[in-house]
Amino acid sequence: xxxxxxxxxxxxxxxxxxxxxxxxxxxxxxxxxxxxxxxxxxxxxxxxxxxxxxxxxxxxxxxxxxxxxxxxxxxxxxxxxxxxxxxxxxxxxxxxxxxxxxxxxxxxxxxxxxxxxxxxxxxxxx
Numbered sequence: 001x002x003x004x005x006x007x008x009x010x011x012x013x014x015x016x017x018x019x020x021x022x023x024x025x026x027x028x029x030x031x032x033x034x035x036x037x038x039x040x041x042x043x044x045x046x047x048x049x050x051x052x053x054x055x056x057x058x059x060x061x062x063x064x065x066x067x068x069x070x071x072x073x074x075x076x077x078x079x080x081x082x083x084x085x086x087x088x089x090x091x092x093x094x095x096x097x098x099x100x101x102x103x104x105x106x107x108x109x110x111x112x113x114x115x116x117x118x119x120x121x122x123x124x125x126x
Contacts, residue, residue: 004123007102011112011125014101018121025118026100027083033068034080036060040094041067047092069094 004013036044045055059081060067071078082089087097101122106115116122 006125009107010102011109012101012106012115013123013125014119015121015123018119022120024079024083024086025120026097027087028074028077028079029118031071031078033063034094034096036067036069036094040092043092044089044094047089 004015006013041052041055041060044059045052048055050058056062056067059070061070070081072081073079080087082093087093101115101119103115105111112124116124
């Protein structure tokens with residue numbers, strides 16, 4: 001087993017080697033938002049070699065004053081627009097993606113089952 005990642009305040013660890021066996025459960029499923037900062041918009045645009053406005057028009061949806069990545073509905077599931085058997089923008093993926101599964105929501109013991117069902121890399125700690 002690879003090195004487990006832990007963070008203070010969480011009752012689980014994360015085994016990053018599980019990502020190689022997973023089918024992108026954190027990138028597909030129920031509809032949601034992947035919020036983008038201005039810096040992330042810039043970095044992803046550069047990575048895709050397109051201008052920022054084209055990136056926003058083609059790959060993002062505006063929600064209030066913020067931008068989120070678009071989703072594609074495939075087989076009844078919502079997929080991140082950049083998910084295709086893996087993350088196609090992995091080197092510049094948003095911080096929200098980088099920090100998964102250590103989201104504030106999962107500090108709450110009531111939501112641990114949710115993240116355990118979604119992520120095969122979760123290792124519960126006693």
